[in-house]
Amino acid sequence: MKRYLGLVLILLPLIVSEIKDSSAETLTLTDKLGRRISLSVPVKRGVLLQTYEFIPALGLWERVVGVSRHAEEECDIFRVALRKDSIQRRPAKVGSGTDINVESLLAHKPEVIITWSFYPQHVQFLERKGFTVIAIFPNDIEKLYSVTRLHGKIFGKEKRAEEVIAEMEKIFQLIKERVAKIPKQRRVKAIYVMGTPTRVACGESLPNSVLELTGAINPASELKTNYSDVPLERIIQWNPDVIFIWGFAKYDEKALYENPQWRMVKAVQNKRVYKLPHMSTWSPRLAVIALIMAEKLYPEYFKDIDVTKTIDDFYKRVFNLSIDEIRKYGKGH
Numbered sequence: 001m002k003r004y005l006g007l008v009l010i011l012l013p014l015i016v017s018e019i020k021d022s023s024a025e026t027l028t029l030t031d032k033l034g035r036r037i038s039l040s041v042p043v044k045r046g047v048l049l050q051t052y053e054f055i056p057a058l059g060l061w062e063r064v065v066g067v068s069r070h071a072e073e074e075c076d077i078f079r080v081a082l083r084k085d086s087i088q089r090r091p092a093k094v095g096s097g098t099d100i101n102v103e104s105l106l107a108h109k110p111e112v113i114i115t116w117s118f119y120p121q122h123v124q125f126l127e128r129k130g131f132t133v134i135a136i137f138p139n140d141i142e143k144l145y146s147v148t149r150l151h152g153k154i155f156g157k158e159k160r161a162e163e164v165i166a167e168m169e170k171i172f173q174l175i176k177e178r179v180a181k182i183p184k185q186r187r188v189k190a191i192y193v194m195g196t197p198t199r200v201a202c203g204e205s206l207p208n209s210v211l212e213l214t215g216a217i218n219p220a221s222e223l224k225t226n227y228s229d230v231p232l233e234r235i236i237q238w239n240p241d242v243i244f245i246w247g248f249a250k251y252d253e254k255a256l257y258e259n260p261q262w263r264m265v266k267a268v269q270n271k272r273v274y275k276l277p278h279m280s281t282w283s284p285r286l287a288v289i290a291l292i293m294a295e296k297l298y299p300e301y302f303k304d305i306d307v308t309k310t311i312d313d314f315y316k317r318v319f320n321l322s323i324d325e326i327r328k329y330g331k332g333h
Helices: 002-022 054-058 070-074 076-084 102-108 120-128 141-154 158-179 206-213 232-238 253-257 286-297 307-319 323-329
Strands: 025-030 036-041 046-048 064-067 112-116 133-136 190-193 199-201 227-229 242-245 273-275
Touching: 025 141, 036 141, 054 076, 054 141, 054 158, 054 307, 064 102, 070 076, 076 323, 112 120, 112 141, 120 133, 133 141, 141 158, 141 206, 158 206, 158 286, 158 307, 190 206, 199 206, 206 286, 242 286, 253 273, 286 307, 307 323
Parallel strands: 046 064, 046 112, 112 133, 190 242, 242 273
Antiparallel strands: 025 036, 190 199, 199 227
16 A cells, blocks of 8 residues: 555656646637637647648648648648648648538537638638637738737647747848838839739738838728729829739739720839739738839849748748749649
8 A cells, every 4th residue: 555655646746747738728819800709729620711821830730620622722832831741630621711611620520710700601600500710800910920829829839930920020121121221202102903903902901011011102001991992093093103913813914914994004004013922911921922022112122132042941941841842842833
């Protein structure tokens, strides 16, 4: 009996420590739809319907059981990381943010689903099915940082989230330092257009936050909303020097160059319309997009910077991938 009690006393601190380490913390937050949500963290079974680029960035492969079907269809980073990383549990395709496969969700029993707030009715539908859902919509750079930290907190990757933010900040700081040298009278007027050429990013959008960072003047910022459909006459009136096209748009520069209605716009006349890379802006790659935009806006202020090498270094530190790997296995996006 003494020997048994002695063994218990020796093991007791280890047992208590094990119980303490495995006890979950309760995270309480208010999401983009104003809903108060509580869940136990770290989560071991999550679903990401838009922010799947955080999986390779934060190392969430073993904690995410489901992603949008667009992850492999549209995202080069996800495809290449899936091919390269040693993954024991491959996330299942569970539909998308607009056509959710409830049967697949029920089969994988996620502890939390992170999706966008654009369709509140879809969030409410999932709630009625018994799922814990967090709706997000980061519409500026600071809110994207908050979303990054939220993923870190939910999945127990807080330190890695801060490392990724620090890498983004390096590129943003480089841009800030360069554009700070540009006189106000030389600032370029630029707009960012979406799925159609007359749908513009306005004053409360993430692209507007990037345009401000890059030193551009966005005339559409006078519209205090995220995005807005405007008549072409209004764009002609704004007369931007540069037009950026969202990377997921189904058209490119030719659609504007070859349309006679756009010929009065300075950006079209001077061939300064740029289709951006096929990349999510709800990702650490927003820093890459910002650098590309800054270099297109003010090439003379970035001519001594090897943009390709800067992006390659960023990819390696954030995603453990090189540009060459992405080009080789990412189908050219």
